[in-house]
Amino acid sequence: MNSSSLIRASTFHVPPLHCTTPRNSNVIASPNYAIEGRNLSYSITTKQGKNVPILQDCSITIPSGELWSLWMLLGPNGCGKSTLLKVLAGLLNPTHGNLYVKRPKSFVFQNPDHQVVMPTVEADVAFGLGKFDLTQDEVRSRVEKALKAVGMLDYLQRPVQTLSGGQKQRVAIAGALAETCEVLLLDELTTFLDESDQMGVIKAVKNSLGGNVTSLWVTHRLEELEFADGAVYMENGTVIMHSDTKAAMALLKDRISAYSDQINL
Numbered sequence: 001m002n003s004s005s006l007i008r009a010s011t012f013h014v015p016p017l018h019c020t021t022p023r024n025s026n027v028i029a030s031p032n033y034a035i036e037g038r039n040l041s042y043s044i045t046t047k048q049g050k051n052v053p054i055l056q057d058c059s060i061t062i063p064s065g066e067l068w069s070l071w072m073l074l075g076p077n078g079c080g081k082s083t084l085l086k087v088l089a090g091l092l093n094p095t096h097g098n099l100y101v102k103r104p105k106s107f108v109f110q111n112p113d114h115q116v117v118m119p120t121v122e123a124d125v126a127f128g129l130g131k132f133d134l135t136q137d138e139v140r141s142r143v144e145k146a147l148k149a150v151g152m153l154d155y156l157q158r159p160v161q162t163l164s165g166g167q168k169q170r171v172a173i174a175g176a177l178a179e180t181c182e183v184l185l186l187d188e189l190t191t192f193l194d195e196s197d198q199m200g201v202i203k204a205v206k207n208s209l210g211g212n213v214t215s216l217w218v219t220h221r222l223e224e225l226e227f228a229d230g231a232v233y234m235e236n237g238t239v240i241m242h243s244d245t246k247a248a249m250a251l252l253k254d255r256i257s258a259y260s261d262q263i264n265l
């Protein structure tokens with residue numbers, strides 16, 4: 001199967017975009033989608049003054065709704081997955097294009113040590129709630145509900161430095177849930193985890209979705225695709241396919257086999 005037939009196999013029709021803001025604005029409004037980015041570009045300028053494009057004319061559409069709540073973002077090393085996720089999170093500004101991401105949105109980093117910062121699990125999950133005007137009871141109730149969703153309620157008083165990598169990831173996800181995020185952006189959560197921690201994180205994410213929460217998860221681990229509802233595949237700084245997981249798996253197998261042929265495996 002070649003790449004053009006796979007792109008045609010894409011199961012989602014992306015409707016025309018109706019911009020509701022001035023042409024050069026980076027904000028669009030699209031209530032039927034959790035995420036909608038059109039023709040996004042992102043480039044960096046090197047110390048030598050050279051412009052290096054990383055995302056080019058990249059469009060992504062993630063519907064909101066319970067049936068399609070967990071999406072995997074896949075593609076070869078260096079194709080721009082993490083950069084796109086950071087653009088969607090608002091951590092990087094696109095050079096061009098239009099973007100809408102439902103709010104509240106949260107980004108969970110690959111390395112949980114970069115965002116699990118407080119001494120205990122309870123304090124860490126409550127940390128982000130400081131910006132809301134909540135009573136102590138409300139804070140406690142949100143923290144407990146979020147920790148329950150990720151299977152970590154029994155760890156409420158545990159010092160965070162005693163947790164495994166996967167448990168820290170789950171605490172980071174609980175922090176996002178406590179802030180009632182509607183879009184959860186997850187960057188290669190399980191790369192450094194062993195199998196049992198990996199499963200704990202997958203279950204935590206699945207358990208926290210549905211209702212209002214939609215998640216986009218960058219992964220390298222093909223086995224994680226089976227837990228997803230949909231997949232987005234990137235190559236060379238652009239999205240080339242939105243699909244169900246079956247079509248995504250077919251594309252990945254096709255790419256792996258083409259690569260093996262190339263290097264005569």
Ligand SMILES: Nc1ncnc2c1ncn2[C@@H]1O[C@H](COP(=O)(O)OP(=O)(O)OP(=O)(O)O)[C@@H](O)[C@H]1O
Binds near residue numbers: 054078079082
């Ligand atoms: N700040 C930067 N300076 C220079 N190059 C960068 C920078 N950020 C990203 N890149 C380059 O942009 C490309 C895309 O990087 P990105 O991390 O988004 O890819 P990725 O698909 O997430 O990769 P991986 O799967 O290996 O994690 C890579 O070639 C990377 O080296």
